[in-house]
Amino acid sequence: MNIGTMRARRSVRTFTEESVASELIEKLSAYMKELDNPFHIPIEFQILDAKEHKVSSPVLVGAQTYIVGKYQRQPNAELAFGYEFEKLMLCAVSLGLGTVWIAGTMDRKAFERAIEVKDGEVMPAITPIGYAANKKSIREGMMRKAIKADERMDFEKLFFDRNFEHPLKEADAGRFLLPLQMVRWAPSATNKQPWRLVVDGNRIHFYEEKTKGYDREEIGDVQKIDLGIAMAHFEIAANETGQKGRFVQANPKLMLPENTEYITTFEL
Template identity: 40%
Template sequence: MVKNPGFFIAGAVPRGPGALTDFGYAMERHILEAVSLGLGTCWLGGTFSRSAFSRAMGLRDGELLPAVSPLGIPAAEKSLVDGVLSFAARSRLRRPWKEIFHRGRPGVPLSPGEAGAYAEVLECVRMAPSALNRQPWRVVREESADVFHFYIVSEGGGGEIRLPEIDIGIALCHFELAAGALGLSGSWSGKTGSGGVEGWTHILTWEGR
């Protein structure tokens, strides 16, 4: 539970295609940096006063405030309430590999062994936070190359601030940072794979070198 934080990480983006994904990526980089310094953080996408933050930030017309994170010293131990809230948000659960990662085409599970040098990178993606731990991303690795296509699984609706688009930005951040830490070079492109499935939207592709 967050109590009376003195500082927050927040940001605004212009309305437009890709903006929420960019926000998720950039916000997660700041959050991970804060965590590396021993600070406590917590993504808040719907449980904060968006109007109050918008006024404090001087939000302009055409801009969105998708999410914030309190910043402070983490408690040494979780309280009972924290434990209940953590369970309610399913923060200890993640989707299995076979559901998230695919080989060659959707529906063919990719095992950690088949992921090769990228197995640890993909595990970092699997452990990335998302709204209610829905993990709305899917990744398809090409059969004979370190090329990974990232998709969003559409859930429909969501209004102006579509949390799955933020979530996949977080996943992309985890992938890139983990790849860099392991010395795996590559770059992002708009290249699409052999095709997703109905309800899947291609976002970006990592082409390893």
């Protein structure tokens, strides 16, 4: 999985009738066990057969296999989940499979039952895995249009130079251009793109610009999952461009716009 995979990735909601090849299931199962996250929070994944476990999502056509995950409720768990699940989904994409993050439009009770969610545990999201159909369902086409899924906010609305007063132009992003572009094209819940990054020398600070209604008692803050996804995209592209770093939490205490929260820093 690499920059090419992140560029090629798009949400897929319409699948062919073909079952996922067993060797691909084996590869994904092996990769699941290897995964870790910067917070070392355990995330448990399971691959489910839709018929056997009676699980479904009303926005999907033809989905026969799902991946579902859960964690123990704790600080940073949404970030850890977003980071690991996105890596798993990118692995599926690199194997030729279609995926889509689903945190809302699913039969939640059925998925929770299937993965046996216990007290204190959270099952935040799922993905189908399968082969993308040649033609999207009418519903999928309408959804993509309504949430402008093929568009992203301007680069300089998302990324900043040293502080939030100086928008960062794409032409000035230098060695961080590809990692930042990969964040910009990441998936996010209803394509809200809550990630804001401030580049300060060798340190890149990640912030969440919160939208009302996305932080819910029972499933946590969905936009923190978006931030975990952004962390994975940034790190994969940084590694591929020869920039090894690590995530730390060391708040630089910048002046922040409204509803904006410090999340983490990528330190080269």
